Amino acid sequence: MALSVVTPQHLQKIGLLNSTSSNEQDINFLFKQALGKVAFLPFGYLIDVWRWSVFDGTYNSSTYNTGWWDLRTKYQGIVPPNDRPVDAFDAGSKSHVIDSTPYISYFFSEIAQFQFYEAMCKAANQTDALYKCDFYQSKAAGDLFSGMLQLGNSQPWPQAMQKITGQQNLDASAISEYFKPLRDWLRNENVKAGDCYGWDYTWPDAVMKNLNTPRCGSTLA
Secondary structure, eight states, X not given: OHHHHTSHHHHHHTTSOSOOOOHHHHHHXXXXXXXXXXXXXXXXXXXXXXXXXXXXXXXXXXXXXXXXXXXXXXXXXXXXXXXXXXXXXXXXXXXXXHTTOOOHHHHHHHHHHHHHHHHHHHHTTOOSOGGGOOOTTOHHXXXXXXXXXXXXXXXXXXXXXXXXXXXXXXXXXXXXXXXXXXXXXXXXXXXXXTOOBSOSOOOOHHHHTTSOSSBOOSOOO
8 A cells, every 4th residue: 555655646636746747757756666665675685595594504603794795795786885804793783683583574575565556456447557556545456455454364375465466476577567667767778878787796597698788897896
């Protein structure tokens, strides 16, 4: 529901915005959304990748910090602002690491949120681009959502997912569709500017063949 109430269309409907017809406005809105949603995903994932790697012995006390920054470079394309001592424990800046709280649910929830949103938009017979969907006052969308909530904890989460989306698996197609206009705009701007993509990391061939080119070189030294 949070995705629905922040759309420019909804803000116009309730009198908080005068116009929603500008493409620049749409791109700015999607940029803001992406900074909160898309930028979080690699971090939300790597937290538990690091924790699991500690549990299985991949990282030990001498490699806690190098392992942490290896993952942050791999998935986020960032490096520490200065050289970090081997005995530093930068992962501990995240409270979930300190109190050993699993973090992967936050990653999953961001993806599932868009699946729920897409399903409720379809229930409300919304035909605009997904990022413009506003199911405000739609009884059909509300009934779909409440039907899932009524399950409470009586069923495993895949059954709750099935109830609202019609499938039991996490699927990133909804979040991909939501941000497609921004992705297309960024690609066009990169082409016009002659910019490269990504950072200096070699992914498996199956991944590399689907990435935009040209890839950036050793820019993280």
